[in-house]
Amino acid sequence: MxxxxxxxxxxxxxxxxxxxxxxxxxxxxxxxxxxxxxxxxxxxxxxxxxxxxxxxxxxxxxxxxxxxxxxxxxxxxxxxxxxxxxxxxxxxxxxxxxxxxxxxxxxxxxxxxxxxxxxxxxxxxxxxxxxxxxxxxxxxxxxxxxxTNMPQLKGLENFRGKWYHTSRFPHTGVDFTNKRVGVVGTGATAVQAIPEIAQQAKQLVVFQRTANYCVPARNGKVDPEIVKARKADYDGVAKRIRESFFGQEHYFIPKSALEVTREERDREFDRMWDAGGFAFWLANYQDMFFSKEANDVCADYIKRKIRKTVKDPVIAEKLIPKGYAYGTKRQPLDTNYYETFNKDNVLLVDAKTDGAIEEITEKGIRAGGKEYPLDIIVFATGFxxxxxxxxxxxxxxxxxxxxxxxxxxxxxxxxxxxxxxxxxxxxxxxxxxxxxxxxxxxxxxxxxxxxxxxxxxxxxxxxxxxxxxxxxxxxxxxxxxxxxxxxxxxxxxxxxxxxxxxxxxxxxxxxxxxxxxxxxxxxxxxxxxxxxxxxxxx
Structure with a gap:
């Protein structure tokens, strides 16, 4: 042979x-x-x-x-x-x-x-x-x-509109103008997509299973002086991120969240919140991932932010995470995510309070015994x-x-x-x-x-x-x-x-x-x- x-x-x-x-x-x-x-x-x-x-x-x-x-x-x-x-x-x-x-x-x-x-x-x-x-x-x-994680939902084959999974989007894009759109999911992908779709769609219905703790991205142009300084120090940058905890220039605050006053804590929280990005998640107090009490004070700060941003207190409560510790799920970075729920053309359907998705119908999605008519469904259901x-x-x-x-x-x-x-x-x-x-x-x-x-x-x-x-x-x-x-x-x-x-x-x-x-x-x-x-x- x-x-x-x-x-x-x-x-x-x-x-x-x-x-x-x-x-x-x-x-x-x-x-x-x-x-x-x-x-x-x-x-x-x-x-x-x-x-x-x-x-x-x-x-x-x-x-x-x-x-x-x-x-x-x-x-x-x-x-x-x-x-x-x-x-x-x-x-x-x-x-x-x-x-x-x-x-x-x-x-x-x-x-x-x-x-x-x-x-x-x-x-x-x-x-x-x-x-x-x-x-x-x-x-x-x-x-x-x-x-791709495509949930097995009853009746999807009957839907007369169009549907897409975020990870397999058409290369030509999708035009949501004047369309009734449903987004299933509120993880990191959905948090990026929802504000964008809401700007185009006639109506957007967000189907939420679990509310997420979002922190602001603070995206934008980077100061040219900062860019210059980073380029001059790329050897230092590379060394630091290789030796760091998360491959980023983020470092925990070397003390407990519980050993400082609320004023000092809020000052630190404000600083990280204003800086945007993963700082609040990856550069917080060192016991945040270990102590439920320390975690609660970090979580409470975000909950206060959600209540302040979302005008309707009923919707705000639906968007406030319950039943799990902050930071234990993938951290979504948001740009106008919570603000999007203040728009007249955006509706939140929460599985826990409004009822879970029961089936996809010819015309849309039925959840909690109610049918929501849709032209397009976007599944942001992850992997x-x-x-x-x-x-x-x-x-x-x-x-x-x-x-x-x-x-x-x-x-x-x-x-x-x-x-x-x-x-x-x-x-x-x-x-x-x-x-x-x-x-x-x-x-x-x-x-x-x-x-x-x-x-x-x-x-x-x-x-x-x-x-x-x-x-x-x-x-x-x-x-x-x-x-x-x-x-x-x-x-x-x-x-x-x-x-x-x-x-x-x-x-x-x-x-x-x-x-x-x-x-x-x-x-x-x-x-x-x-x-x-x-x-x-x-």
Whole structure:
């Protein structure tokens, strides 16, 4: 029988931030033969697919970019603090062109599955076009929020209007002028989309299941002097965000929220509120995520803000979150979100007080026994986060094991970058790494650098396979769960806890380490320095 020839050194799945950097690193630093498969028609990943109204990043642009191209850091000019989707896509297109990355990317191609061959120690990758290729390394750069969560709602097929999911919006856009629009969901995406749609629609009905704590984005042009200072100090910026807790220049106030006077607390709160962005979430008092009492005083401040902004006290009460601690769900940044509910053409239908969605009818949505006639429905219902995109790859490791089976009770990884029984598979910002609890490009760069160094070290040492040991994996899973159980995070039904998908086993998906992103980086570097402790190399 003929021995299969090896087509590539590495196959990378996805051409967003992760895939582009991984390709650049393996090809240009290590000289490997690499193929990237991308389902979209160009690069961009999440910034290719998500084109809903108001889609923009919510990390400051000066850190939401690659730090490895130092010249580009100086040349590129962002138009505002939080650029919109088309601008981020333009940036990624520019990076791809500048480094000639597209020649190794096959677009409009979905991967349908891959299995590891224990005789050849190669992965065979299958695409929807019927191609089969082999590679030594398989790298999942599929993103953490890319598998759409479309709720199973009765009667959707009967709806006579048009409907869209925010993550699969038509590239030509949607005209909401003079239309009756329903938005289902009030998470971070909906908070960006709702104010934009409300400006166009004749009527907007927002269907809310769980109210969210929103803090202001304060988007706008950045002072040219600040831009200049950041560019002059990019080495310092890069070092600080790499060593920080969340991959951002945010640091907790090193005291308890309860040990200061209300006046001092409110001064600090006002300062963070006025600064906008993630400061209120990620640079608050150090015990906010640990102490219910400390958390309550932070939450109360936001509740006061909501009551002050929303004119109708009945609507304000519906928009005030209940039953979970502040900061335990993904923090939405808002621009006129609460103000939007003061408009005459906007109606809030709250599942708890007005009744939940019962079904989609020919004419609209029925909730709480009442029908709301609609021309367009927008589902802002999020994603099967973190594990969903990896399970969708249909990977088979040793002895035909699948992630579905291995992860039947939640994810099991080592460092969020490797899975026992799946040799030479690397997951960039996978479950149980800081990932979505950080400014993504920082965590992506760290994983890409670590994977690149690992492959380089293997090649120098003449090693063919690397995989996590089951013992190291078990210890890591226990560590991830132990750390988070000391916080308020598990008390919320969030997508961090897998609670947004019916039947998904409840488990905390990212990693909230003792020192966050910086501490996790140190841990990964230590593992490598100890000859890849917890891994088996053969």
């Amino acid at each position: 003929a021995i299969a020839t090896q087509d590539f050194d590495a196959v990378v799945i996805g051409a967003g931030f992760s895939g582009l950097h991984m390709l650049k690193s393996l090809r240009d630093k290590l000289g490997l033969k690499v193929r990237v498969y991308e389902a979209g028609e160009t690069v961009g990943g999440t910034w290719y697919w998500n084109r809903y109204p108001g889609a923009r990043c919510d990390s400051d642009a000066y850190i939401y970019c690659f730090t490895w191209d130092k010249q580009l850091l100086q040349e590129w000019e962002w138009s505002e603090r939080y650029p919109e989707q088309p601008e981020i896509l333009r940036y990624l297109e520019h990076v791809a062109k500048r480094h000639d990355l597209k020649r190794d990317i096959q677009f409009n191609t979905s991967m349908t599955g891959a299995e590891f061959d224990e005789r050849t120690n190669l992965w065979t990758v299958h695409t929807h076009k019927g191609e089969d290729v082999t590679a030594r390394y398989l790298i999942a750069a599929v993103g953490t929020l890319s598998t 099967d986060a973190m594990t969903g995109p990896l399970k969708a790859l249909n990977l088979k490791g040793r002895n035909g094991r699948t992630l579905d089976r291995e992860w039947s009770d939640g994810p099991h990884t080592y460092l969020g970058v490797s899975v026992a029984g799946f040799p030479n598979l690397f997951t960039i910002t996978g479950p149980q790494s800081p990932s979505v609890l950080s400014n993504m490009p920082v965590s992506i760069e760290q994983h890409v650098e670590w994977i690149t160094d690992c492959i380089e070290n293997m090649r120098k040492a003449g090693k063919t396979t690397i995989e996590a040991t089951p013992a190291a994996q078990d210890q890591w899973v226990a560590h991830v769960n132990e750390i988070v159980s000391a916080t308020l995070m598990p008390s919320a039904n969030s997508w961090y806890m897998s609670a947004n998908i019916a039947g998904k086993p409840r488990a905390f998906l990212p990693y909230l380490g003792p020192e966050g992103v910086g501490g996790y980086r140190k841990k990964c570097d230590e593992v490598a320095a100890k000859g890849y402790e917890g891994f088996e190399l053969a």
